[in-house]
Amino acid sequence: MEDERIVELFFERSNDALTELDRKYGASMIKVAKNILKNDEDAKECLNDAYLGIWNAVPPAKPSPLSAFAFKVIRNIAIKRYRRNTAQMRDERSGVSLEEIGDVLPDETDIVEQIEGSELTAILNCYLSTLDRTNLYIFMRKYWYFDQVPEISSRLGITDAAVYQRLARMKNSLHKYLIKQGVIK
Template identity: 35%
Template structure:
């Protein structure tokens, strides 16, 4: 079932919408949650919360891209859970975090806190100015948390080539954020 049909089920408030969502996107969402949380129970909990958030979203405003919205919800909920984990004990961060710290380090003080929405806007603008290939590599690596090998396989290229692309994009992004006024 395609995305439009699933969205139609959500609009009809049919419970089949959740089942179809699980059948079509459940595995990808679970993989993303597991990569971020590295815990199956947490991942399953995040996934269920994401389905519920998607169900409720159709009451307010129908998302344009159902699958992308679901991924973003899973990621947001996973990051939120990571934050809660970090507050209690120091958990091992997801792999891409260290790489992203090269671009924009985590703030040490409250004054250095960066508005996530503002940063997301700058990130959107930067990525839209990049090539489709660069966008794909960057988002697969830092949004979906794919490994370099997986990205290389998907693109049909070598891992070093993907690493070079990532480094170039990160370097450009760092320069872009600096120009945007972010303390990099």
């Protein structure tokens, strides 16, 4: 079913909206949550919370594309759950990918404020527009969908080492870009 029709079902307050959303994006949405949380049960809870959040947001929101909206909702819920889980107990193995580039981003409280104001988002979008298709794909799969390097390399048909090398180069270029934009010093 097309996204536009699913959104219409939400506006009609039809339970079929959730069924169709789950059919079309559920598996990918839960994968994002699992990649962040490393816990199937928490990921399932996040998926249900995401469905409730989307149900409550649409209407009045009329997301286009629906996929981006749905992934943003599940991602944000999973990150909040991750922070809540790790506030009590730190687990190095389940670290979120953004921590890998955390040393080139401003401190977390600044990030939250800037994201709310869309300033950092706009700057990151400008940076992303400078990347070629392959690097953009790698960056988004790693830091948006939280895929693991072996999965990314398998999808692209390249070695893990090549992906790690590209990620390291992008991290360095992002650091320089953020300095140039005045986001960090």
